[in-house]
Structures are given as structure tokens and as C-alpha cells.
Amino acid sequence: MEAAGVRVQLRRGGTGAPLLILHGELGVPGWLRAYAQLAQHFTVYVPSLPGFGQSTRPDWIVSVRDLAAWVTWFVRDLKLSQPLPVIGYSLGGWIAAEIATINASLFTKIVLVGAAGLQPEEGHVWDYFVHSSREAFAQAFFDPAQAPEYVRYYGNTWTTEEETQAEQNREMAARLLWKPYMRSHTLPALLQGVATPTLVVWGREDAIIPLNVCQRYVRAIPGATAKVLDRCGHLPEMEQPEAFVQVVLDFLAPRA
Amino acid sequence: MVKEVYFFTEMGYTAYPQDEARRRGYNNLMFPNEHFSPERAQQLYGMYFEELLYATETGFDGVMINEHHNNPLSMMPSVNVIGAVLAQTTRKGRIVFLGNVLPIHDNPLRVAEEVAMIDILSGGRVICGFVRGLGQESIATNTNPIYNRERFDEAHNVIIKAWTTPGPFRWEGRHYDYRVVNPWIRPLQKPHPPIWIPGVVSPESVRWAAEHRYPYVALAPPLHVIDEIYDLYDEVAAKRGFAPTSEQRGYVIRVSVADTDEKAYEEGRHFFWQLGTSFGVAPRHWLQPPGYVSREATQSRREQARTGSVNVTPGGPSLSYEEAHATYQIVSGNPDTVIKKLQRIIDVVDPGYMVLWGREGLMSHEVAIRGIDLMTREVIPAIKAYQADRGQGRQRLAAGR
Numbered sequence: 001m002e003a004a005g006v007r008v009q010l011r012r013g014g015t016g017a018p019l020l021i022l023h024g025e026l027g028v029p030g031w032l033r034a035y036a037q038l039a040q041h042f043t044v045y046v047p048s049l050p051g052f053g054q055s056t057r058p059d060w061i062v063s064v065r066d067l068a069a070w071v072t073w074f075v076r077d078l079k080l081s082q083p084l085p086v087i088g089y090s091l092g093g094w095i096a097a098e099i100a101t102i103n104a105s106l107f108t109k110i111v112l113v114g115a116a117g118l119q120p121e122e123g124h125v126w127d128y129f130v131h132s133s134r135e136a137f138a139q140a141f142f143d144p145a146q147a148p149e150y151v152r153y154y155g156n157t158w159t160t161e162e163e164t165q166a167e168q169n170r171e172m173a174a175r176l177l178w179k180p181y182m183r184s185h186t187l188p189a190l191l192q193g194v195a196t197p198t199l200v201v202w203g204r205e206d207a208i209i210p211l212n213v214c215q216r217y218v219r220a221i222p223g224a225t226a227k228v229l230d231r232c233g234h235l236p237e238m239e240q241p242e243a244f245v246q247v248v249l250d251f252l253a254p255r256a
Numbered sequence: 257m258v259k260e261v262y263f264f265t266e267m268g269y270t271a272y273p274q275d276e277a278r279r280r281g282y283n284n285l286m287f288p289n290e291h292f293s294p295e296r297a298q299q300l301y302g303m304y305f306e307e308l309l310y311a312t313e314t315g316f317d318g319v320m321i322n323e324h325h326n327n328p329l330s331m332m333p334s335v336n337v338i339g340a341v342l343a344q345t346t347r348k349g350r351i352v353f354l355g356n357v358l359p360i361h362d363n364p365l366r367v368a369e370e371v372a373m374i375d376i377l378s379g380g381r382v383i384c385g386f387v388r389g390l391g392q393e394s395i396a397t398n399t400n401p402i403y404n405r406e407r408f409d410e411a412h413n414v415i416i417k418a419w420t421t422p423g424p425f426r427w428e429g430r431h432y433d434y435r436v437v438n439p440w441i442r443p444l445q446k447p448h449p450p451i452w453i454p455g456v457v458s459p460e461s462v463r464w465a466a467e468h469r470y471p472y473v474a475l476a477p478p479l480h481v482i483d484e485i486y487d488l489y490d491e492v493a494a495k496r497g498f499a500p501t502s503e504q505r506g507y508v509i510r511v512s513v514a515d516t517d518e519k520a521y522e523e524g525r526h527f528f529w530q531l532g533t534s535f536g537v538a539p540r541h542w543l544q545p546p547g548y549v550s551r552e553a554t555q556s557r558r559e560q561a562r563t564g565s566v567n568v569t570p571g572g573p574s575l576s577y578e579e580a581h582a583t584y585q586i587v588s589g590n591p592d593t594v595i596k597k598l599q600r601i602i603d604v605v606d607p608g609y610m611v612l613w614g615r616e617g618l619m620s621h622e623v624a625i626r627g628i629d630l631m632t633r634e635v636i637p638a639i640k641a642y643q644a645d646r647g648q649g650r651q652r653l654a655a656g657r
Contacts, residue, residue, distance in 0.1 A: 130286070130395060132541045167546070171402060174546035178400040 003047075004073035009054035011046040014039025016254065018080045021046045022071065022092025024235075025116070025128065025177060026136060027053055027169035029153040034237040037245045041254040042085075047074060049092070051172030053165070064091070064117070064176055064184065068098040072106060085252050087111040090209065090234065091177070094184070097221075100198075101190040110198040111248055112217060114206050114234045116182045123210045125182040129174060133166040134158075142205040142233040149238040182209070191220035198224040199251040203232030203239065227251075257502060257643065258602060261636045262352050263311035263628065264320040264508065264613045267304045267338075269328040271296040274531060283536045284327040285392040297331060303621050304331070309346055310625060311614075315632030318350030318381070320508070320611045323357050325389075325396040329536050336370040343378035351378055352611070354454040354473060354508075355385025359404045360397040364411035364432060368418045368439055375443040384449040385473070386412055388461070391549075392542040402547035405460065407431045419448040452506060459488060460550060466492035466500070473506030474605070476613065479584035482507075482605055483650050502608035502644075509601060510534075510586035510613045513630045514623070517589045523627075524588040528577050529617025534585075591634035598639050603649025610639065 001008050011031050019042035021035065028046055038044050050070060051057035061067055075082065086107050088096035093115025100110055116125070128136050137144075137154040144150040158166070198221045202214035211228065218224045227247040229240050236244040272291045277283035308319045321338045324330035332338045335353050342351050351374070356367050375382040388408050394401035410429050414437070417427070423438030443449055453465035454473040465472040466489045474485055486505060493500045512524030530536040580586045587597040598610070612631055615624035 129545060130542070132539065168551075171546040174400060175402045178402065179398060 003077040004070055005058055006050045006070070006074075007054075007056045008050075008074070009048040011035070011048075012044065014041070014043045016042050018043050018045060018084045019252070020071075020075065020080070020084055020086040022086065022088040022095050023049065023052065024090030024092050024114070025169070025173040025182075026090075026140065026235075027165070029149075032149060032237055032241070034241040034245050037241065038248065041249060041252075045078070045080070049095075049172075051175065052169050057172060062175060064094050064098055067176065068095045071095055072099060072103065075106065082106060083108045085109045085111070087113060087248065088115060089113045089237065090116050091173070093117070094187070097187065097191060097194065097217075098184075100194045100196045101187075104195040107196045109252055110194075110196050111201060111251060112198060113201045113236055113244075114203060114209050115200070115213070115217060116177070116209060117184050117187045118213050118216045118220070119183045120210045121212045121216060123212070125210075126208045127181065128170070129178065129181075133170055136208075139207050140234040141239050142203060142207075142231055143239075147239045149241075153238075188216070188220055191217070192222065194221045194224075199247070200224055200226045201236060201244065201247060202226065202228050203234060203236050204228050204230050205232060206234045208234035257606075257608070258610050258639050259502070259608045260317035260350065260610075261631075261640065262318045262320045262350065262609070262611045263308065263316045263631075264322075264611045265304060265307065265615045265624075266322070266324075266329055266613075267300070267331040268529065268617055269297060269300065269331050270529065270618050271300070272328045277531055277537070282538045282542075283530055284329065284538050285396060285542050286326075287328070289326075292328075300331060305341065305345060307615060307621070307624050307628065308342065311628050311632070312346045312349035314628060315636055316349060316612075316628075318352055318383075319346070320352040320354050322354050322387075323389075325357075325360075325393045327390075327392075327536065329530060336367070336374060339374045339382065340370075340377065343374050343381070346378075349381065350383050351381050352383040352452070353385050354452065354475075354611075355387045357389035357393060357397075358386050358411040358415075359407035360389055360393060360399045361411060364414045365418060365434065365437065365439055367411070368415040369441050371415075371449065372419070372439065372441045372443040375445055375449050376441070380444040380449075382443070382445070382449040383452055385452040385454055387454060388548075391544050392538055394545050394548060395542060400547075401545040403431060404548055405550070409464070416448065416451075419443055454506070454508070458549070462488045463492050465489065466504075467496060469493075469496070469498060469504070471504045471506050471609065473508060473609070473611070475508045476510055476585050479601060479604060480653065483653060486605065502606045505605055505607040506609040506611065507601065507605050507607040508611040508613055509584070509598070510580075510616070511594060511598075511627075511631070511635075512586065512588035513591055513594045513614075513627050513635060514588075515590060515626070515630070517593050520588040520590060520594070523619055523623055524586055525577055526615075526617030526619040527586055527613075528580070532577075533575070534580075534616075591630050591638075594635055595638045598635070599642050600649070600652075602639060602642055602644045603646060604653050606644040606646045606649075 035044050048055040050061050086096045093112035094117035096110050141147050141150050200214050200217045218226045229236050229243050232240045323335035325333050339351050371384050410431050418437050424436045427434040427437050452471045454475050455461040456475050510527050512520045514520035
């Protein structure tokens with residue numbers, strides 16, 4: 001479909017009020033179990049962001065802020081009822097936070113999951129760009145072997161198409177995130193102005209973005225709360241889908 | 257006709273522990289620099305500079321130098337520093353920079369200034385090459401590889417304009433911005449030193465060189481892809497309305513020459529001194545960081561021919577010493593043998609310029625000097641006198657003979 005000047009690969013399912021999902025820098029591999037569970041309560045929209053998946057990449061999108069602007073246009077062009085709740089994973093969390101700093105009327109509630117954008121107080125964000133894509137997916141899980149969706153999407157031999165897709169996602173990530181790496185120097189200050197209720201969800205064993213960034217987000221956004229999931233890495237929706245969906249539903253409290 | 261012949265060495269830092277590299281599985285970018293000894297480097301620099309000076313004094317038309325980062329392959333992390341030293345230590349011969357790594361610079365005017373200084377200091381002996389750098393150099397210098405080509409192109413434009421347009425003027429580009437472009441030091445050669453573009457057969461670089469009418473210097477590729485490189489060059493040139501001559505073609509070739517074929521063959525193994533490879537070992541995601549190789553390039557026939565064939569270019573599969581002989585990525589032998597093999601290359605390429613990559617690895621100083629003597633006394637006069645038969649050379653190549 002076309003939206004906001006981009007041919008968008010959109011995964012959509014469920015009924016009810018809209019729920020927007022913004023994927024992370026690794027892209028989104030399919031209709032995940034967590035999405036299917038959320039789709040029992042919402043109409044879930046999972047666009048591949050410009051440059052990721054099968055979505056085209058306009059040349060002008062070179063920063064997270066550009067992408068944030070695009071997301072607001074996407075919501076407008078899809079005529080989704082506003083305001084609406086959003087879940088943003090990693091890069092997607094940064095995008096949601098960036099939007100919330102300048103627009104308090106787009107989102108009802110924000111769920112930030114292992115969100116990028118802030119520098120850790122201790123340690124570093126794991127560097128995708130000195131590692132391979134395969135290493136990245138393994139690093140993103142606490143226990144890849146126990147995660148069915150790791151096994152399903154990343155654990156087997158990749159086809160040429162999957163290799164190419166991973167490389168293309170990686171290129172878009174590099175375009176957006178190379179330097180300063182996975183962070184904004186102004187976001188910490190800007191987050192003070194967020195007026196949207198925010199839940200920050202983190203995997204306790206996140207080996208991509210350290211858990212202390214969760215606390216930074218909670219301190220920076222007025223009124224934000226945190227939920228930390230055990231035995232869980234950077235991708236809670238894939239590694240602990242049931243627990244993840246539960247904390248999200250508790251927060252979003254969809255009407256029956 | 258081969259008009260000029262230059263000498264080259266990577267100036268390898270040969271004193272690092274290969275066992276440690278073997279254990280780690282890589283020998284650059286993140287190979288710990290605790291294994292670097294400045295004292296050993298001082299000795300090696302002394303030896304290499306002596307050999308370069310000797311080459312210029314005894315019959316080479318100059319020397320080629322280059323630049324690599326975080327890499328024991330090369331002790332030249334600044335091509336301009338090496339060039340400045342040579343400008344003062346050599347008395348004659350071209351200094352061929354292949355080249356300055358443009359995309360890694362945030363201030364390309366510094367490159368314009370330094371090259372201009374060296375051109376003056378050397379009495380106008382600079383040939384100025386520009387390169388994109390190896391993939392891992394985007395990481396080593398933290399320059400976004402996505403923009404490698406854009407920055408290369410724009411930095412080049414800034415430098416050429418700074419050399420050819422009287423300042424001051426403003427520059428407002430996509431990657432570079434200057435309130436004032438007005439470098440005081442400008443090159444001695446007018447309008448500027450000759451620009452050459454070396455490459456390892458990426459089609460965009462060949463095309464870019466042809467669009468700018470710059471000579472394209474093939475860096476020791478397999479002989480069987482070379483006609484495609486220069487066919488592409490010729491195609492683009494035709495569209496631009498010029499007919500390339502040998503002046504637009506350069507060729508770098510590893511050469512091990514000694515008094516006997518057997519000795520030369522054994523000494524040639526030193527070109528494969530880095531864990532048995534020529535360029536060293538690194539994982540693919542260092543050699544090809546995101547966006548460094550375009551999808552067009554990855555999918556091109558030429559690129560597939562390159563990566564599908566054994567070769568020793570960065571990013572390609574490793575190549576055995578024996579296979580490198582078969583693909584003419586190294587030639588070895590006594591002077592007569594080497595002359596015959598180089599003539600075979602000349603028949604295919606008809607280059608105006610050849611760079612004999614004439615020493616590498618743990619080859620002793622004495623062997624290197626003997627090689628230089630044999631090259632200057634026998635090989636260079638013979639290949640300069642040789643009249644290429646490009647038609648026949650290419651027919652033979654196509655027929656696999």
C-alpha cells in the first residue's frame with residue numbers, strides 16, 4: 001500500500017481500536033505470536049518502516065527525527081482514529097518517544113520496549129556494526145534456543161532472500177544510527193516535555209541495550225513506569241510473548 | 257606502450273605474531289595493537305624507505321604509496337606523511353599516491369593543502385590518487401559507510417575546485433560545508449597534479465573514473481576480469497566523447513623476480529605472508545560494512561565473477577599462492593620469465609603505467625634489492641620496449657590460453 005510517499009509493507013490483524021507497532025532496527029520478520037494475541041483486543045498495525053522489509057526508502061529519510069515525522073504522516077494517511085496507543089521496540093521506541101516530545105495529541109499511551117535513543121549510564125549499546133546480522137539476532141535473545149520465534153525466523157540456514165533482507169535492514173539501520181550510535185544527545189532533555197502516559201518494558205538480560213537505560217527513560221519521562229521481564233533479552237515480544245502481552249494489556253487496558 | 261613503471265610495497269608490519277592472529281581468526285581492525293612495537297617499526301621504516309629511494313635512483317620512474325588503518329598489512333596510515341618524507345628523501349621520480357582515502361575526512365581541504373604542499377616540496381612530482389578505503393576503514397575512522405561514495409564524490413569536488421578556482425568561495429554541499437574555501441598553499445603542477453583512480457574492479461569506480469577521464473589503475477585483479485573492467489571504461493568514455501588510450505590505464509602487479517625461477521617462486525611466497533593471504537583475514541561484515549558495497553555492485557556480473565573466482569582482493573575468498581600464479585595476480589621468475597608474463601598482461605591491458613609491487617612480507621632486504629636490480633636492469637627496459645598487441649592478447653584471454 002502507499003502511505004506518506006512510501007510503498008509500505010503493512011501487516012495488519014484483529015478488530016477494534018487501532019494499535020500501532022513500530023519495529024526495531026532489526027526489522028520485523030513476520031506476524032509474531034505477540035501481535036496475534038494483541039489482535040484479540042485491537043486492530044494491530046505493523047508497518048515495515050521506510051527502508052526496512054519491503055517498504056521503499058525515500059532519500060530524504062536520514063535520521064530518527066525524519067522517520068518520526070513520517071510515522072505521523074502514516075497515521076494520518078491511514079486515517080487511524082487519533083489519538084491511539086503505540087508500542088515501539090528499540091529504534092521504534094526512540095521514534096515514539098521523539099514524536100511524543102513534540103506532539104502530545106497523537107498517542108493515548110506509549111509502550112517503550114528496550115528503547116534506543118539514550119546513552120547507557122554504564123556499559124555500551126552492543127555494536128551491530130562490528131558484528132554480523134546473525135550474531136545480532138543471537139545477541140538479542142537471552143536464550144535463543146528456548147525462544148520458538150528465534151528458532152523459526154533466525155535459527156535456521158538463511159535463504160538468499162533472507163540474507164539480502166537482513167543486509168538491507170542493516171543498511172537502513174546504519175543510515176539512521178551510525179553516529180552518534182543508537183542515541184540522541186538532545187533526547188534526554190526533550191523527554192521532560194512528554195505528556196503522554198508511558199510504560200517502559202525491558203528484558204532483564206537485554207544484551208543489546210543495558211537495563212540501566214530503562215531507568216533513564218523512567219526518570220526522564222514524567223510519570224513513566226517500568227516493567228522488567230525475567231529471562232528475557234532485547235526482544236520481549238519474541239522471547240517472552242505471553243508475559244509481554246500481559247504487561248502491555250494491563251497498561252493499555254482495552255475496553256472489553 | 258608502457259610509458260612509466262613504478263615500484264610499490266605495502267610496507268607491511270611483519271613483526272606481529274601470526275599465531276595470535278590465527279588464534280583470533282583475524283589480523284586487522286580489532287587485532288590488539290599491543291602487538292605493535294615502535295622499535296621494530298622504526299627498523300622496518302628505515303629498510304622500506306631505503307628500498308624506495310634505491311628504486312627511484314636505479315631506474316624506476318617513481319614509487320607508489322597508499323594508506324591503510326588498523327592494519328599490519330601496511331605501515332602507512334597517512335599517505336601524505338609518507339609522501340612528504342619521500343618528497344624530501346628522493347631526488348627524482350614520481351610519487352604516486354594511491355591514494356588519499358577521501359570519505360574518512362571531515363575536512364577534505366586538509367587533503368588539498370597537504371597534497372599541494374607535497375607537490376611543491378617534491379618539485380611537482382605528485383600523482384594524486386583518490387580511494388574509498390577498505391570497508392573496515394569506515395569502521396576504524398567511524399565514517400558512515402552508507403555515505404562512502406557520496407563523500408568520496410563531494411570531497412573530490414571540493415578539492416578539485418579548491419585547486420582550480422580562485423578563492424575565496426563558499427561551499428555548501430550535502431556532506432561538506434565551508435564558509436571560506438581559500439587554501440593558501442596550492443599545487444605546483446597546473447591545473448593540479450594528475451588524478452588517478454585505483455580500484456579492485458567495483459563497477460561504479462570504473463564508471464566514475466571514466467566519467468572524469470581519470471586513469472583507472474587496476475589493483476592486481478585476476479587477469480580474466482580485466483578486459484571487462486576496461487570494456488566498461490571504454491563504454492563510458494565513448495558516451496563522454498573520448499577514446500581512451502593507454503594513458504587511461506594503469507596496472508598494479510605483484511612481481512617476484514630473482515636469478516632463477518625457483519628462487520623467485522619461493523621468495524614470492526612472501527606476498528602471502530598474512531596467514532597465507534595477501535591482504536589479511538577479517539570477517540565479511542568488517543570488509544563490507546552496511547552500504548559499502550552497493551546492491552548494484554553486489555549483483556553485477558563483474559562482482560559475481562570477482563567474488564565467485566578465487567582472488568586476493570579485499571572481501572574476496574582467500575587465494576592460494578599457486579592459484580594466484582594461474583590468475584596472473586602474481587608473476588614470478590627470472591627476468592626472462594617475468595618479462596614474458598608481463599608481456600602477456602600488457603597484451604590484454606595495454607597499460608600506459610605499470611606498478612611493480614616488488615617486495616612484501618618477510619622478504620629480506622638483500623633479496624628485495626636484488627629484485628629491484630633485476631627489474632631496473634632487465635625487466636623495465638624490456639616491457640617499455642614491448643609493443644602490445646591488444647587484439648591478440650584479448651583473443652587469447654577469451655580462448656583461455
